[in-house]
Amino acid sequence: MELLADPVLAGFIAASVRLSIPILLAALGGMFAEKSGVLNIGLEGMMLIGCFMGFITVHWSGNLWLGAGVAVLVGAIAGLGLAFYAVTLRSNQVVVGIAFNLLMLGVSAYFFRLAFGSGTAAPRITPFAPLDFGALGQIPILGPLLFQHDPLTYLSLGLVIAGWLVMQRSTIGLSIKAVGEHPEAAETLGLDPIAIRYAAVAVSGALAGLGGAFLSISATGVFLDNMTAGRGYIALAILILGRRHPFGVMVAALLFGAAEALQLRAQLLPVGVPLQFLIMLPYVLTIVVLAVSATRSGAPAALGQPYEKGGG
Amino acid sequence: MSESASEAAVGLARRWLLPRSVLSGVLCVVAAFAIGALLIAAIGRDPALAYLSLFEASLGSTNGLAETAIRTVPLAFCGIGIALAFRAGVFNVGAEGQLFIGGVAAAWVGLQLGGQPQWLVLPAMGVAAAVAGAAWSAVAGVLKLKFRADELITTIMLNYIAIYFVGYLLHGPLQDPGSPLARTARLAAEARLPMLLEGTRLHAGLLLVVIVAIVAQLFLWRSVAGFRLRAVGHNARAAENTGMNVKAALWTGFLVCGALAGLAGFSEVAGVQRRMIENLSPGFGYTAIIVALLGQTNPLGVLAAAVLFAALQIGSTTMESAAGVPSALTTVIQALVVLLLIGQNALPRLVRRRAVSGS
Numbered sequence: 001m002e003l004l005a006d007p008v009l010a011g012f013i014a015a016s017v018r019l020s021i022p023i024l025l026a027a028l029g030g031m032f033a034e035k036s037g038v039l040n041i042g043l044e045g046m047m048l049i050g051c052f053m054g055f056i057t058v059h060w061s062g063n064l065w066l067g068a069g070v071a072v073l074v075g076a077i078a079g080l081g082l083a084f085y086a087v088t089l090r091s092n093q094v095v096v097g098i099a100f101n102l103l104m105l106g107v108s109a110y111f112f113r114l115a116f117g118s119g120t121a122a123p124r125i126t127p128f129a130p131l132d133f134g135a136l137g138q139i140p141i142l143g144p145l146l147f148q149h150d151p152l153t154y155l156s157l158g159l160v161i162a163g164w165l166v167m168q169r170s171t172i173g174l175s176i177k178a179v180g181e182h183p184e185a186a187e188t189l190g191l192d193p194i195a196i197r198y199a200a201v202a203v204s205g206a207l208a209g210l211g212g213a214f215l216s217i218s219a220t221g222v223f224l225d226n227m228t229a230g231r232g233y234i235a236l237a238i239l240i241l242g243r244r245h246p247f248g249v250m251v252a253a254l255l256f257g258a259a260e261a262l263q264l265r266a267q268l269l270p271v272g273v274p275l276q277f278l279i280m281l282p283y284v285l286t287i288v289v290l291a292v293s294a295t296r297s298g299a300p301a302a303l304g305q306p307y308e309k310g311g312g
Numbered sequence: 313m314s315e316s317a318s319e320a321a322v323g324l325a326r327r328w329l330l331p332r333s334v335l336s337g338v339l340c341v342v343a344a345f346a347i348g349a350l351l352i353a354a355i356g357r358d359p360a361l362a363y364l365s366l367f368e369a370s371l372g373s374t375n376g377l378a379e380t381a382i383r384t385v386p387l388a389f390c391g392i393g394i395a396l397a398f399r400a401g402v403f404n405v406g407a408e409g410q411l412f413i414g415g416v417a418a419a420w421v422g423l424q425l426g427g428q429p430q431w432l433v434l435p436a437m438g439v440a441a442a443v444a445g446a447a448w449s450a451v452a453g454v455l456k457l458k459f460r461a462d463e464l465i466t467t468i469m470l471n472y473i474a475i476y477f478v479g480y481l482l483h484g485p486l487q488d489p490g491s492p493l494a495r496t497a498r499l500a501a502e503a504r505l506p507m508l509l510e511g512t513r514l515h516a517g518l519l520l521v522v523i524v525a526i527v528a529q530l531f532l533w534r535s536v537a538g539f540r541l542r543a544v545g546h547n548a549r550a551a552e553n554t555g556m557n558v559k560a561a562l563w564t565g566f567l568v569c570g571a572l573a574g575l576a577g578f579s580e581v582a583g584v585q586r587r588m589i590e591n592l593s594p595g596f597g598y599t600a601i602i603v604a605l606l607g608q609t610n611p612l613g614v615l616a617a618a619v620l621f622a623a624l625q626i627g628s629t630t631m632e633s634a635a636g637v638p639s640a641l642t643t644v645i646q647a648l649v650v651l652l653l654i655g656q657n658a659l660p661r662l663v664r665r666r667a668v669s670g671s
Contacts (some may be wrong), residue, residue: 041464085655085658089654089655089658089659090661094403095462095605096600096651097652098405098600099650099651099654100647100651102602102650103644103646103647103651105643105647107640109638109643110638110640110641110643110644111541113638113640114638194670197328230472234469236464236465237465237469244412274483275480275483277476279476280473280476283469283470283472283473284469287466287469287470291464
């Protein structure tokens with residue numbers, strides 16, 4: 001039973017949770033968009049702009065919660081922009097998503113350079129600190145899993161539960177799913193597919209923005225160009241692995257957090273595996289997971305298909 | 313969905329071949345630059361000075377033009393490959409990784425064959441790069457066709473894996489003996505692309521990519537296989553109903569894209585770096601996605617778009633030092649070009665729809 005109390009294991013579990021949160025939030029956001037029938041390839045860019053705006057807000061105001069709020073707001077606005085293309089203009093959702101990601105990459109790098117110049121000293125903020133649960137944090141396994149985290153982590157877990165309640169237990173969730181499965185039928189029921197899709201993509205942007213902000217204002221306290229490094233795309237894979245269900249997504253995200261934590265820790269140990277192979281781990285895992293689970297994904301019937309009022 | 317494949321082809325031709333598409337591309341570029349100018353003015357800098365220094369650096373001298381041409385080569389190789397894949401309905405976002413794999417394969421073959429005649433070494437390197445790039449792309453092809461895994465995500469993951477794998481090779485088995493840097497040994501003279509212009513770094517890769525663009529254009533619009541590719545990409549179900557081999561067209565999309573991206577790696581290794589290095593590409597494979605879209609997925613259009621984006625990239629650092637405008641502005645302009653282009657293509661349909669429902 002010594003293993004259970006091992007500080008290395010405790011650190012690993014805590015890090016797994018910490019590293020899974022950004023992907024979890026983005027994937028949860030992706031779930032809302034996809035359930036409504038819109039493929040949000042722009043999650044990566046929305047994370048990045050949230051990461052940047054969260055950081056810069058905290059840097060100027062010193063208020064962490066204000067930073068989180070701004071990241072949510074900016075992510076939602078980006079979501080509305082993407083919805084304009086995907087829903088109103090009925091553009092190819094993959095192409096639009098890729099273009100949005102590039103735009104956010106450029107915008108965040110442009111304004112970061114403007115705000116801080118190209119000096120060598122990277123600006124820092126003091127990130128969220130873990131809450132102190134006293135003795136609870138020392139419980140083996142459960143302590144590092146549940147009781148050693150900062151408020152943003154608990155907010156994220158709360159959002160998973162809220163997401164589950166909304167999707168599975170409310171009429172709002174029912175409406176979103178109806179629009180994603182069969183927008184024409186949904187409209188005859190008196191729903192507005194266009195408005196629902198706009199709202200769902202805005203929510204997905206808001207959650208992705210918060211996930212991105214977690215990287216800068218909770219996990220690290222710094223901002224770097226292209227800091228999200230593909231996490232938005234990994235979130236899309238997580239969504240498939242988690243069967244587009246809030247709890248499934250949470251478990252899948254935790255798996256990836258663990259893969260990242262494992263490679264970070266293995267780098268410090270003499271395991272004899274080249275460093276690059278360890279860094280590849282989460283990306284390889286994504287591919288394996290997709291190959292295994294894609295065929296039984298249960299995607300909404302109208303996913304990726306633009307809807308035209310009155311039939312088209 | 314009663315649309316037949318031939319109708320689909322006519323629709324495609326109407327959509328992509330009319331000069332209007334060229335005009336709309338130019339309009340979007342102009343509009344993107346105008347928005348960029350507002351961004352520059354908003355931070356209190358001079359847009360005219362910024363753009364002048366940008367294009368002065370990339371197009372205003374022989375050396376600037378040569379550097380722009382050098383940049384054009386990998387962007388056009390990858391862009392044409394991506395464009396052909398898009399035409400087949402394959403969203404191959406993996407050119408970046410395919411470029412790295414092609415580059416390392418070219419360097420390895422070049423090092424093995426050092427001392428052999430150039431007419432043998434260079435083609436061998438090119439073939440190795442194309443085959444390696446295609447093989448890497450084929451991984452995503454297998455995942456899509458056998459496991460139905462979305463190529464958009466798998467190709468992006470494969471990019472990261474390729475770059476780290478090449479990093480491993482350059483830190484390990486292929487590392488230049490006696491150098492602490494992550495790179496291969498220098499290629500012998502026979503393994504380098506000939507130079508085209510005295511006093512510049514312009515290499516023969518430019519000729520190669522122009523030939524590839526022309527061949528790709530002919531393939532797409534003048535060959536039966538090209539017709540099939542377009543028909544499948546436009547409407548896979550209709551194409552299948554007319555007896556076309558959808559799988560073959562999808563495979564063409566994966567393999568041609570991988571091979572051309574591999575050639576981009578080859579031209580960078582044999583023409584510019586003269587060895588394989590860890591940072592072979594500053595995101596050519598990603599920028600090329602935008603280049604492919606701006607070129608309306610027409611190979612010759614892609615070539616033209618690649619020249620523009622190469623000029624933007626070459627001039628961006630000068631713009632930063634001369635006008636105080638962060639070089640990332642060019643990334644913003646690139647993204648705006650595409651967003652405007654997509655919006656513009658969608659608008660006529662939107663307006664028509666409004667008019668119909670209003671009557």
